[in-house]
Amino acid sequence: MKVKTLFKLAVQRLKYNRKRNFIITILMMLIAIIILFLGMIQYSITKYVESMENNMELRTLGDYLYIPSKYQEIKNTINNIENVEMVVDEFERTIHAGQESKQLQKNGTTGTVFLKPANSKSCPEVIEGRKISNNDKYVIILPNKIYANNQIEGVNNQIKESDYISGEDFLGKELSIEFKTDEKTEIIKFEVIGIYDSEKYNDVSTPYIPMNTVKMINEQLGYEPKAYFMTIVVDKIENLEKVQKELYNAGIIQETKIEEEASEDTTDSNILETNFSHVTNISLKTLNIIKNVLVVALLSSAIILLFLLIITNINKTYLLKTDLGILKIEGYTNKDIQKIIILENIFLCLISIIFAFIGFKILQLIMNIIFENIIQTNTVGITAMAIKEQIYYISKIPQSLDIKFSVISMALFVIIEIASTYLINKKILKKNIKKILE
Amino acid sequence: MSKIEIINGYKEYLKKKEKISVLDNINVKFEKEKLYAIMGESGSGKTTLLNIIGTLDTLTQGKLLINDKEIINLKDEEKAKIRMKEIGFVFQNFYLNPNMTVEENIMQPMYINPEYNRISMEEKTEELIKMVGLESRRTHYPKELSGGEEQRVAIARALANNPEIILADEPTGNLDKNNEIKILEILKDLSQKGRCVIIVSHSNKVIEYADKVLNLKEGKLE
Numbered sequence: 001m002k003v004k005t006l007f008k009l010a011v012q013r014l015k016y017n018r019k020r021n022f023i024i025t026i027l028m029m030l031i032a033i034i035i036l037f038l039g040m041i042q043y044s045i046t047k048y049v050e051s052m053e054n055n056m057e058l059r060t061l062g063d064y065l066y067i068p069s070k071y072q073e074i075k076n077t078i079n080n081i082e083n084v085e086m087v088v089d090e091f092e093r094t095i096h097a098g099q100e101s102k103q104l105q106k107n108g109t110t111g112t113v114f115l116k117p118a119n120s121k122s123c124p125e126v127i128e129g130r131k132i133s134n135n136d137k138y139v140i141i142l143p144n145k146i147y148a149n150n151q152i153e154g155v156n157n158q159i160k161e162s163d164y165i166s167g168e169d170f171l172g173k174e175l176s177i178e179f180k181t182d183e184k185t186e187i188i189k190f191e192v193i194g195i196y197d198s199e200k201y202n203d204v205s206t207p208y209i210p211m212n213t214v215k216m217i218n219e220q221l222g223y224e225p226k227a228y229f230m231t232i233v234v235d236k237i238e239n240l241e242k243v244q245k246e247l248y249n250a251g252i253i254q255e256t257k258i259e260e261e262a263s264e265d266t267t268d269s270n271i272l273e274t275n276f277s278h279v280t281n282i283s284l285k286t287l288n289i290i291k292n293v294l295v296v297a298l299l300s301s302a303i304i305l306l307f308l309l310i311i312t313n314i315n316k317t318y319l320l321k322t323d324l325g326i327l328k329i330e331g332y333t334n335k336d337i338q339k340i341i342i343l344e345n346i347f348l349c350l351i352s353i354i355f356a357f358i359g360f361k362i363l364q365l366i367m368n369i370i371f372e373n374i375i376q377t378n379t380v381g382i383t384a385m386a387i388k389e390q391i392y393y394i395s396k397i398p399q400s401l402d403i404k405f406s407v408i409s410m411a412l413f414v415i416i417e418i419a420s421t422y423l424i425n426k427k428i429l430k431k432n433i434k435k436i437l438e
Numbered sequence: 439m440s441k442i443e444i445i446n447g448y449k450e451y452l453k454k455k456e457k458i459s460v461l462d463n464i465n466v467k468f469e470k471e472k473l474y475a476i477m478g479e480s481g482s483g484k485t486t487l488l489n490i491i492g493t494l495d496t497l498t499q500g501k502l503l504i505n506d507k508e509i510i511n512l513k514d515e516e517k518a519k520i521r522m523k524e525i526g527f528v529f530q531n532f533y534l535n536p537n538m539t540v541e542e543n544i545m546q547p548m549y550i551n552p553e554y555n556r557i558s559m560e561e562k563t564e565e566l567i568k569m570v571g572l573e574s575r576r577t578h579y580p581k582e583l584s585g586g587e588e589q590r591v592a593i594a595r596a597l598a599n600n601p602e603i604i605l606a607d608e609p610t611g612n613l614d615k616n617n618e619i620k621i622l623e624i625l626k627d628l629s630q631k632g633r634c635v636i637i638v639s640h641s642n643k644v645i646e647y648a649d650k651v652l653n654l655k656e657g658k659l660e
Binding site for chain 1: 485489492494495514515518519520521522523527529533535537538542546547549550551595598599
């Protein structure tokens with residue numbers, strides 16, 4: 001049979017069987033939407049978990065009290081521990097002054113930033129420009145989405161998309177930051193050399209400058225510490241406990257326990273604290289559990305949905321039995337019949353997939369509206385507030401679709417549809433024609 | 439040359455390990471330009487015989503020849519080709535596609551015939567619609583037609599690829615007397631114009647139109 005004729009016959013069948021095909025398309029579309037939706041949740045949480053794992057704050061052990069005269073010796077020991085990215089002392093870990101940039105003020109925000117140290121080994125990966133190197137002085141790396149404010153983001157301080165400033169607009173330009181203590185004010189200009197992905201690092205307010213520059217600014221501002229603390233940046237969150245054990249084995253710390261809740265007693269230098277509790281109420285471990293549960297849920301749903309698809313095909317084909325019989329009587333070979341029906345089904349699949357993507361986008365929109373409206377609503381009572389907070393944090397998880405997953409899952413969808421159609425038709429067409437027509 | 443010939447034809451079925459004989463020692467020839475009526479009681483094997491001639495079923499033993507070509511060992515695809523080119527079917531239940539119009543039902547078999555192009559398909563369809571007198575119903579669906587009209591569409595469809603053999607299984611079984619006559623007249627006309635028409639029927643009316651009547655009793659031709 002000519003290809004043109006085959007296409008014509010398949011398209012004709014779409015038209016002839018439009019009532020039946022409409023129902024089948026709706027069913028297939030729903031199946032595809034569910035697959036895409038579950039894939040989105042799993043992927044989004046995976047990305048969120050990865051962003052938390054990338055976040056430098058979360059993989060920082062600190063603060064550790066030290067004696068200045070012994071610092072270099074301790075630093076050398078710590079630097080020799082595997083998985084340690086960077087060790088910073090009291091002058092290098094943070095700038096002890098208010099930090100504001102007028103260039104980063106927008107829609108009533110104060111332009112407040114919290115500069116952090118970086119070096120060639122410990123620096124966010126940039127999406128534009130370059131990373132910080134050890135020879136750099138007055139350079140800065142910005143997140144691509146900046147929200148610079150003196151209030152900590154929380155449930156009642158929702159950041160709208162329009163509140164963000166684009167970091168990319170500053171690339172290659174100068175950014176002036178005002179450093180203010182009780183005694184001094186200094187304005188320093190930095191060259192913006194690189195931009196990192198704020199979503200990937202789960203950070204919208206932290207620019208990075210060279211570690212040595214942090215020290216220089218603290219000295220310029222005349223900073224005199226009352227106590228000396230060091231922090232240790234580890235390469236991966238999963239290595240935090242390992243590094244801590246090494247510190248314990250090296251006699252640098254006395255206890256190995258990592259507190260998951262922020263302790264009020266920050267001068268207790270023998271217990272290292274992490275920043276888990278600063279970011280979100282959902283701990284990393286819980287998110288990982290959710291992620292793994294979702295993988296299982298996704299696979300189980302996929303299997304169930306595939307069964308549904310196959311059963312739909314069986315019903316569909318048995319309804320068409322007489323059709324197949326008539327075609328055989330008219331002189332169509334089994335091959336011809338298979339080609340026509342499979343092509344018809346491919347068209348149905350493609351139509352379903354297109355509508356599934358549209359339906360999925362609508363679903364995303366509805367989700368956003370629900371999240372925004374729930375957050376906006378006034379709540380009464382602790383329980384309601386807690387729920388609102390959880391939803392707020394969940395709503396911060398970017399709802400994105402993994403292109404690879406979408407393509408593979410939809411391709412599998414089509415392949416299974418074709419395979420089940422072929423096999424079911426084969427079973428029917430094997431029978432005696434008169435039995436097919438019965 | 440006979441159009442169709444069956445030599446020492448036997449047909450058996452297995453039912454719960456028991457052999458059931460349906461056709462027994464059938465030897466028969468069917469010629470062009472003739473209308474044959476195969477008569478017999480229910481269960482005598484009439485429909486089975488017709489199905490075997492139409493390559494819808496196979497003999498357990500014996501030979502089936504169409505245009506002197508032995509059919510029994512042909513592959514499914516080759517049989518399909520024979521059905522497409524040589525044989526037209528008409529059934530008691532019409533078996534029209536309910537989602538296609540009269541025109542579309544008639545045209546359906548033409549798509550796989552390489553001798554047709556779009557224009558010749560339309561011309562042939564027009565000719566067949568006129569032949570069966572359904573010009574005013576061409577865009578109607580089967581559910582909008584009477585039984586007689588549906589059967590006329592089925593006949594037109596059976597003629598789509600100019601077959602020389604027409605096999606009709608109880609073509610008037612669901613029709614009233616007037617429509618029965620109309621259908622038999624069409625089939626008679628077809629035989630007179632050169633085709634081999636074989637009708638299986640209970641109705642004695644068919645005998646009036648037949649050039650030859652074959653009686654089947656318990657699978658044997660009398």
